[in-house]
Amino acid sequence: MPNSLVARLQAALSLAGRHHDIHSIRLMDDTGLAHHHLWLSRDGDDWVARLPKQSQLGLDAQANLTYQSACFARASESGHTPMLQDVLPPSDALPRGGLLVAAIRGRAARLPDDLPAIAEALAGLHALQMPPRAQRLPLHAPDNPWSAVCKEIETQARWLAEADLDPVVRKSIEAELNALPDTLPEAESKLISFDAHPGNFLITDTGQAVLVDLEKCRYGLPGFDLAHASLYTSTTWDLNSRAVLEVDEVVEFYRHWQRAMGEEPSAQSSRATLLACRRAMWLWSLTWCAKWRAQHGKTRDASVIGEDWSAELSSDALVDHVRERVEHYLTPSIIERVKAELSDLNDALAQSRE
Structure with missing residues (x-):
């Protein structure tokens, strides 16, 4: 190859x-x-x-x-x-x-030290002026970005039945899916990455964070990016940037982003909105894990059209890594860990500033 x-x-x-x-x-x-x-x-x-x-x-x-x-x-x-x-x-x-x-010359992100640089990179993306509606295509630009992501999660969740999951895990995921709110407070769409996990950033010699993987950009809620950059299922994904963040480090990451955006807490970055986006991004990741678990053993698509998660397309080492992470995230103890973090983060954000 x-x-x-x-x-x-x-x-x-x-x-x-x-x-x-x-x-x-x-x-x-x-x-x-x-x-x-x-x-x-x-x-x-x-x-x-x-x-x-x-x-x-x-x-x-x-x-x-x-x-x-x-x-x-x-x-x-x-x-x-x-x-x-x-x-x-x-x-x-x-x-x-x-x-x-x-080409970007840089090193892998080191957490939590590089979280401020990542927050500033995301703020730079989110601060871009929205183009007129007619000029947003071809990027995904739903009228209701919250409902659109919930629909994506619902579609991926159909794979829960085919992923041969521990019944306790499936029940827990389904309970979390049912707990997602139907609507969110008014929040303005921005250009977002929708793939902002730390492994997709390189840090240059000047300390700037550069987001190098941009294939899934869309116009949506910045809270999805903030979640993807700091969730357990994101910060422990990449071998080169793997870290487990403390709740106070996540709080400061969110606050640093707010300062970089030059804003006070508002509908755009309220605790309720940020936490709802965080829960949704976690469930998006978990349902993707179920989908990959169900699909990766299939033969590659000879038509080379569309989506294809066949393990034949990647090296054995990469597939082994993905399999290990997927199995890890789809265990009862890790699901309970993230649920506890969401609760602790809610309390910490309420205490720090609301």
């Missing part, structure tokens, strides 16, 4: 007329279920090629590239994401095409 993938990228670059100033191509570690990444050494600044293994949004190859290129183009205005350089269209060499983005 490595030599074949490099050769296929070289062929696609040549077809696009982008091969002249590239000196070498290096396959990077296989760390994600959605993309292969290759480092392109070239005259001037280096690039990274992001070659989709699948579309997590269920899109065909061209629509997936269009969506992802919009994510990078719009998020780069924050100054905390890589710049989009070019798009490689689907071809015989690369059936799903690829994106070329500016």
Whole structure:
């Protein structure tokens, strides 16, 4: 696969007329279920090629590239994401095409030390001016972002029945799903990552946090990003940035984001809204775990269209890591741990400022 993938990228670059100033191509570690990444050494600044293994949004190859290129183009205005350089269209060499983005030299996030930098990066994204409604496409831009995420969770939850879960775990998840509120206080949509776990950030030599994975951006509630950056199921996912946060560290993360946004607690960042988004993001992650557990043993989709969680698309080491994390998160003790943290965080946020 490595030599074949490099050769296929070289062929696609040549077809696009982008091969002249590239000196070498290096396959990077296989760390994600959605993309292969290759480092392109070239005259001037280096690039990274992001070659989709699948579309997590269920899109065909061209629509997936269009969506992802919009994510990078719009998020780069924050100054905390890589710049989009070019798009490689689907071809015989690369059936799903690829994106070329500016390479970011940095290290993995260290928690909790880098939480302020992550909060500032997210604030930079969330502070971007919303475009007029007609200009928000192709990004997902639901009129009611809370209801839209709840619907996604409900759809993923259908896999609970096929994931062969411990009955106690399934019952606990279903009880939490039933506890989600039908509505939230009025909260303004912003451009969000919807994939802001700490493993998706690199920290530069200047201490800036750069969010390097942007394929799932949408217009939604910032609380989803804040949750994804600080939940137990996020901070313990990536091997290089793994950490368990204390409640007071999470509180300060939220407060640092509020200060970076230049706001006081409001409908946008009230305790009720932030905690509801946190619970929903956790349940989104748990139902995704059930979905992956049920689907990863399937044969890869030969049509290379849409979503595909087949383990055949990733290295054995990555699949083993994902399996270990999924099994860990879907245990009674860890579910109770996160539930207790939600309760403690509610109390801590109420005491710190409301």
